[in-house]
Amino acid sequence: MPFDGVTLGFVARQLKEKLVGGRVDRVSQPERDEIHLLIRSQGENLRLLLCAGANAARVHLTAHSKQNPMEPPMLCMLMRKYLQGGRVTDVRRIGSDRILEIDIEALDELGEARTRTLVAEIMGRHSNIILRGADGRIIDAVRHVDADISRVREVLPGLPYAYPPSQGKLDPDTADAQALLQMLQGAGGKLAKALQGGIAGLSPQAARELAFRLTGQHDAHLDALNVPQTAQRLRALLDGLYDLQPPVLMVGEDGEATDVFPYPQLSLTGMPMREVPEGISHALDLFYAGRDRRERMQQRSASLHRTLKTHIERCEKKLAIQLEELENSQRMDEYRINGELIQANLYRLEKGMQEACVENFYLPDCPAVRIPLDLKLTPVQNAQRYFRLYQKARSAREMAAQQKEKTEQELRYLEEQLDDLRKCTQPEELSEIRAMLERSGHVRKVQSRVKQRKAQPSQPFHYRATDGTDILVGKNSVQNDRLTGEARGDEIWMHAKNMPGSHVIICSTKVSEQTLLEAANLAAYYSKGQQSAQVPIDYTLRRYVKKPGGAPAGFVIYTNQRTLYITPDEHAVKRMTLVSG
Known part of the structure; x- marks a missing residue:
């Protein structure tokens, strides 16, 4: 679900509870x-x-730090x-819109307390983070918006700060039942669409969820409902909205x-959900950290x-x-x-002849x-010419x-790396x-000015x-080397024959046919x-697998193997228990 007004409302309440009174120790x-504030509050570093x-416009507490520019x-x-050094005095959402304000009181150059406001406008591609002074003027912003970009609202240092234009929708926190009734009566059609069009801060899914909680139906129409009663129930539902707990993550098959x-x-009954009792910020942090990691993986991959x-095409x-x-x-x-043949027939040949017609005594x-x-x-020079060509x-x-x-060899190596990349x-x-x-010289080495910490070795699929037997599957040549090198001699080693693939180790000396x-x-x-x-698929005992000296990572030779012929079954792989990886 997009970071809508409802989600921001939950975040605002949590931040007000946790941050007010806290000290801003650092800004990065x-x-x-993206802006990070390190805040010491209630005995915690947040x-x-x-x-x-x-x-990915959003505001929440996070456990993840990022590397800062030089x-x-x-x-x-x-x-x-x-x-920096100031105290958080207030956190509030503006109306029902996706605008969050954080007041921070700090001493100025003269030692007087001044309150500046950090404004987060969460509005998709129009999102912005703005620092506003005590006089209501903009000090600076992540995105500068001049008249060429917007004739409605400029966001530039020195200009008075103005809120984005209102959409004219009802505030879910303050609209009474009568206002909700008038909105529903004037809408018609599906209830969810009426809610999204008439109440501020609702994403499509938030509107569908409210409609379902009101009626128990996925496609409820206002024509089939008691609208006054629905308006009363809607007001009661909105009053208790922030008591609905806990946050949840929808999870995929992986x-x-x-x-x-x-x-x-x-x-969304039937969809796999995981509750996050630690609160809305933790749920958002888990979701966006996972998404950021996947996007970085996709970009690098x-x-x-x-x-x-x-390189494969060149090869x-x-x-x-x-x-x-x-x-x-x-x-x-x-x-x-x-x-x-020319040498054997020199006596028959002369300079200036176009061809020599001779018997080939090499053939029957x-x-x-x-x-x-x-x-x-x-003729002698012609014979020498043919010997030079030879x-x-x-x-x-x-x-x-x-x-x-x-x-x-290079082509096999590159295809192996391409197969490893897929895993x-x-x-x-x-x-x-x-x-x-x-x-191997296929990618230029990039020298980083930042000292890198020694990376922990990656882990294979487990x-x-x-029958409960553990099976390890290498994801790349480095893992294959490590996996095969650490396996016991009496464990079974497997690999697809004459093609790039993973080294597979069955971690048992007694292996059933099913395993x-x-x-x-x-x-x-x-x-x-x-x-x-x-x-x-060739398989043999690990003791019969050897790595030649100087061979590239993942390359081995093996003996005493047997061969199985397998048509890969993706569903069978997904049904197996994946312990890690």
């Missing part, structure tokens, strides 16, 4: 449209996040000047939060995917040229034979063959064969793949078979053959 601006991003932006320095609501949604596809073109060179080099024996019955000659060369073709074939082998679920796994590509098949299905699913049928 990690992003162009971090308040205000974001004016078009797709030089703080001008807005950040102004906020530090006017707000367990990730796909939406957040300030209270349980009865209209897309960049690496493009890079890998580009494929290079390999095609090398194969053509190898095919052309097959004529080298013809060159040698031509030279030898010695058939006559015609060998093209250079008119300007003597030597050149032989050298080219040796070089092309070596280059072909190197290109095929990434955590940022550190992307970092491991990027680090490998940097070492599945549990039907073996479940592990083989994982090996097939997490391989390049995911969309294929009858994927060959």
